[in-house]
Amino acid sequence: MTTLVPFDKALAAYDPAMGLEVHVELNTNSKMFCGCPTEFGAEPNTQVCPTCLGLPGALPVVNHKAVESAIRIGLALNCEIAEWCRFARKNYFYPDMPKNFQTSQYDEPIAFEGYMDVEVEGETFRVEIERAHMEEDTGKSLHVGGATGRIHGADYSLVDYNRAGIPLIEIVTKPIIGAGEKAPLVAKAYVAQLRDLIVALGVSDARMDQGSIRADVNLSLAPKGSDKLGTRSETKNVNSLRSVERAVRFEVSRHAGILNEGGKVVQETRHFHEDTGETTSGREKSDAEDYRYFPEPDLVPVAPSREWVEELRGTLPENPTAKKTRLQVEYGFTDLEMRDVWAAGALPLIEATVGEGVAPQSARKWWVAELLRRANDAGVELAEVGVTPAQVAAVQKLVDAKTINDKLARQVFDGLIADEGTPEEIIEKRGLALVSDDGPLIAAIDDALAAQPDLVEKIKGGNMGAIGAIMGAVMKATRGQADAGRARELILEKLGLS
Amino acid sequence: MPEISRDEVAHLADLARIDLSDAELDHLAPQLAKILESVASISAAVSDDVPATSHPIPLTNVFRDDVVTPGLTAEEALAMAPATDQQRFSVPRILGDEQ
Numbered sequence: 001m002t003t004l005v006p007f008d009k010a011l012a013a014y015d016p017a018m019g020l021e022v023h024v025e026l027n028t029n030s031k032m033f034c035g036c037p038t039e040f041g042a043e044p045n046t047q048v049c050p051t052c053l054g055l056p057g058a059l060p061v062v063n064h065k066a067v068e069s070a071i072r073i074g075l076a077l078n079c080e081i082a083e084w085c086r087f088a089r090k091n092y093f094y095p096d097m098p099k100n101f102q103t104s105q106y107d108e109p110i111a112f113e114g115y116m117d118v119e120v121e122g123e124t125f126r127v128e129i130e131r132a133h134m135e136e137d138t139g140k141s142l143h144v145g146g147a148t149g150r151i152h153g154a155d156y157s158l159v160d161y162n163r164a165g166i167p168l169i170e171i172v173t174k175p176i177i178g179a180g181e182k183a184p185l186v187a188k189a190y191v192a193q194l195r196d197l198i199v200a201l202g203v204s205d206a207r208m209d210q211g212s213i214r215a216d217v218n219l220s221l222a223p224k225g226s227d228k229l230g231t232r233s234e235t236k237n238v239n240s241l242r243s244v245e246r247a248v249r250f251e252v253s254r255h256a257g258i259l260n261e262g263g264k265v266v267q268e269t270r271h272f273h274e275d276t277g278e279t280t281s282g283r284e285k286s287d288a289e290d291y292r293y294f295p296e297p298d299l300v301p302v303a304p305s306r307e308w309v310e311e312l313r314g315t316l317p318e319n320p321t322a323k324k325t326r327l328q329v330e331y332g333f334t335d336l337e338m339r340d341v342w343a344a345g346a347l348p349l350i351e352a353t354v355g356e357g358v359a360p361q362s363a364r365k366w367w368v369a370e371l372l373r374r375a376n377d378a379g380v381e382l383a384e385v386g387v388t389p390a391q392v393a394a395v396q397k398l399v400d401a402k403t404i405n406d407k408l409a410r411q412v413f414d415g416l417i418a419d420e421g422t423p424e425e426i427i428e429k430r431g432l433a434l435v436s437d438d439g440p441l442i443a444a445i446d447d448a449l450a451a452q453p454d455l456v457e458k459i460k461g462g463n464m465g466a467i468g469a470i471m472g473a474v475m476k477a478t479r480g481q482a483d484a485g486r487a488r489e490l491i492l493e494k495l496g497l498s
Numbered sequence: 499m500p501e502i503s504r505d506e507v508a509h510l511a512d513l514a515r516i517d518l519s520d521a522e523l524d525h526l527a528p529q530l531a532k533i534l535e536s537v538a539s540i541s542a543a544v545s546d547d548v549p550a551t552s553h554p555i556p557l558t559n560v561f562r563d564d565v566v567t568p569g570l571t572a573e574e575a576l577a578m579a580p581a582t583d584q585q586r587f588s589v590p591r592i593l594g595d596e597q
Contacts, residue, residue, distance in 0.1 A: 035567030
């Protein structure tokens with residue numbers, strides 16, 4: 001095994017070049033070339049038909065929505081959109097495609113020559129996009145036997161074709177050079193921003209954990225100052241943002257070790273291991289010719305009219321990075337607050353809530369502090385928690401009007417999630433309104449003070465902390481429906497301290 | 499005139515997972531060369547202004563709407579498989595790698 005060279009030392013001697021290939025699984029209802037459903041997690045081989053099983057005589061037909069999504073992704077990446085392009089067969093023997101080829105695009109991608117500006121530690125790197133092409137996903141193999149459950153040592157494999165034929169867009173960068181020690185961060189930021197863009201476009205579930213976005217990381221090193229690229233390795237299916245960064249770091253160290261020892265880097269695919277952060281050898285990479293690509297005779301060319309392309313350009317969302325920056329300034333969120341908001345996918349929800357007239361910080365509080373917890377408990381996305389931005393706005397308005405307080409608002413959210421009606425109806429049904437009449441509150445305070453004369457003495461003696469216990473008794477007596485601020489005022493009044 | 503070497507034929511056979519003996523290679527390589535030569539005569543018949551075509555019908559943009567249509571049940575799908583296990587197609591041990 002080659003000695004790994006520490007990252008910093010490796011970068012003192014070599015310049016890294018990276019190429020990133022990101023596969024995005026589209027969220028169309030049906031597959032790329034047939035009408036089978038695309039839902040994640042179905043029972044094995046229940047979303048299949050003669051076309052995606054490659055049965056003789058079955059013919060593919062292109063999904064219009066998938067082409068539309070491909071064009072929108074291309075436009076969002078500042079690409080040219082092909083006026084005419086074809087699908088191609090990528091021939092290989094592997095049971096994850098029952099046809100013995102994958103329908104893809106070869107020398108005529110639907111989108112090409114674009115770029116994305118990536119921000120890392122305040123510095124902008126332009127990542128140039130070589131192409132974005134349409135293809136279909138493969139089936140899922142389960143390797144049985146052997147010690148590790150991986151391919152090597154498996155006795156046989158079991159294949160589920162539910163995923164075979166789901167539309168994929170593969171986005172390929174040009175070599176990213178000049179990032180130096182920031183290469184791992186640039187790679188990570190690129191994939192993160194690409195994911196954000198995909199989310200904003202609404203063309204994919206964009207769940208890296210479920211494989212709907214997968215990255216392959218190509219890396220090579222060249223001696224510092226050399227204008228030639230070194231031999232690359234291709235680390236496949238890196239499935240989290242953190243792993244993208246780690247895979248780049250590890251490969252830099254490994255390549256430098258080989259080169260320092262006078263060895264030659266083998267052009268091969270490698271597997272990334274989440275547990276160790278290391279990569280291991282997959283197979284030697286075959287040359288492109290070995291796939292014997294040729295135009296797919298069962299499909300006619302795709303020739304998007306310029307009118308259609310311009311119409312789709314009109315549907316592009318505001319660039320997510322620009323929008324994020326704009327909203328952070330408008331809302332006055334700190335970087336830390338913004339990071340949590342972004343990670344929770346709460347920005348669009350907060351934006352909609354603010355649009356209903358709620359203060360940004362209040363909107364943030366409900367979505368990120370309160371509703372996110374419920375979404376996590378239920379194992380759903382925040383947007384699917386069962387409360388709409390309009391409802392959050394309605395609840396906040398009731399809090400502002402002192403009809404309820406924050407604590408009671410949480411119970412209103414319980415009611416909303418349980419579909420018990422409007423916030424007002426829930427307050428009515430559950431008896432949640434704050435006690436606005438001082439009468440019952442004064443009675444509760446009198447009782448509490450009478451019950452605990454020792455505390456009264458302490459408060460009078462200047463121990464203001466003792467008020468808490470009186471407050472507790474009052475809130476309990478009023479079942480939490482007292483306005484805490486008013487209760488405190490009244491207690492101090494009673495004791496002649498106000 | 500197109501040429502295809504014996505080595506290239508051996509490589510193609512390997513890619514196509516066809517196990518050819520030396521004698522078979524000796525026999526087939528010249529034949530494949532002959533076939534290529536015959537096909538290449540088409541090039542002589544067309545002028546430069548005729549673009550290469552991959553489809554006989556001059557159609558573009560044949561699409562289907564993104565609508566789910568009924569497919570096969572797992573039972574139907576697996577009925578034709580030589581071997582199944584856990585509602586999946588069972589295939590021999592795979593050497594090599596996923597795409």
